[in-house]
Amino acid sequence: MDTLRKIPSGIDYLNLTGGEPTLRKDLMEIVDLLYPKAMTLEISSNGLLSERLEPIIKKYPDIKIRFSLEGCESTNNKVRGEKDGHRKKVKGLLRLKELGGKDLGFSMVIQDDNAEEAVELFHFAKKHGFELATSTLHNGFQFHKSDNVPYDRSRISENMGKLITEMLKGYCIKNWFRAYLNLGLMGKVLGHERMLKCSAATDFAFIDPWSDVYACNVRPDLKLGNLENGAWNEIWSGKSIQTIKESISNCTHNCWMVGSAKTAMRHPKYVKLPKAGPLLWVIYNKLKITFGGSINFKNYIDLNNIVNDQHVVRRSYFLNEKTEKKLQSKNETHYQRFGEFFNK
Numbered sequence: 001m002d003t004l005r006k007i008p009s010g011i012d013y014l015n016l017t018g019g020e021p022t023l024r025k026d027l028m029e030i031v032d033l034l035y036p037k038a039m040t041l042e043i044s045s046n047g048l049l050s051e052r053l054e055p056i057i058k059k060y061p062d063i064k065i066r067f068s069l070e071g072c073e074s075t076n077n078k079v080r081g082e083k084d085g086h087r088k089k090v091k092g093l094l095r096l097k098e099l100g101g102k103d104l105g106f107s108m109v110i111q112d113d114n115a116e117e118a119v120e121l122f123h124f125a126k127k128h129g130f131e132l133a134t135s136t137l138h139n140g141f142q143f144h145k146s147d148n149v150p151y152d153r154s155r156i157s158e159n160m161g162k163l164i165t166e167m168l169k170g171y172c173i174k175n176w177f178r179a180y181l182n183l184g185l186m187g188k189v190l191g192h193e194r195m196l197k198c199s200a201a202t203d204f205a206f207i208d209p210w211s212d213v214y215a216c217n218v219r220p221d222l223k224l225g226n227l228e229n230g231a232w233n234e235i236w237s238g239k240s241i242q243t244i245k246e247s248i249s250n251c252t253h254n255c256w257m258v259g260s261a262k263t264a265m266r267h268p269k270y271v272k273l274p275k276a277g278p279l280l281w282v283i284y285n286k287l288k289i290t291f292g293g294s295i296n297f298k299n300y301i302d303l304n305n306i307v308n309d310q311h312v313v314r315r316s317y318f319l320n321e322k323t324e325k326k327l328q329s330k331n332e333t334h335y336q337r338f339g340e341f342f343n344k
């Protein structure tokens, strides 16, 4: 808690993620402390212990809650290895809505196993008044995985295209910009460069459970400092940050996660507004869809340019084939296995 107290007020967005935040017995205290510091406070949860969020939603109805959901019941439970997970999450989120929750939704990692269900899940969420945030497979030290790789990249990106079209059909402005975010995901899945430069260490950072502050949750070499030993301002304007920013400007990982994509889409000065590029894309394609046209994805993404990812360690399992899990033990040096990976 002493570390969290050092996070300055006036932060635009704070996301409590995991691990699993609902396993924290002091989650309410953490929220009490962080809620006044941020314009938006999000809790990203697997949704299996949603009852633990009920007192939080009663007290702070505008807290943003996202539960991981990967598709229909059988797909979600298979992909996430959950028993009855889908039912618990849907029931749990509906309960949070009854209690007054205002910003509730699911988050889906679009991948080989569920790409065909993205549109269906979008409509399912919408029907219940929930949001749907999407991402795709990434590697990173914080994920404790180095073999998150899409296999049929073309099929996944095609399904993302369908989702983009659906998102542009409605009247929800948020979804129109999510459509642009999903355009970036199409590029990510195909292995392209980011559509917009990453602004890690300028617009966002990641704090790990040991109070280490990193520019992002992907590269363990981008450590800015430790919040237990130092003050936020020392870390954020310390000597190492310029070198780290240079390294970020040459970063080849090309991640396009919600945090790194949303910040890149924002206007650098007027942060509530989008940059011109995403704005014009949204206006043009929304009008096209409204007047019965379709998006010409080839204008934005080279769909035939699909990365040949030989340098990525491929998963030794896929779909129903099992593999031995390699979990890091508590006493091992943090992230030692995850220094070497490539995020394409």
Ligand code: SF4
Pocket: 198, 199, 200, 215, 216, 217, 218, 219, 248, 251, 252, 253, 254, 255, 260
């Ligand atoms: S693109 Fe590079 S700096 Fe940006 S989030 Fe990914 S690994 Fe971090």
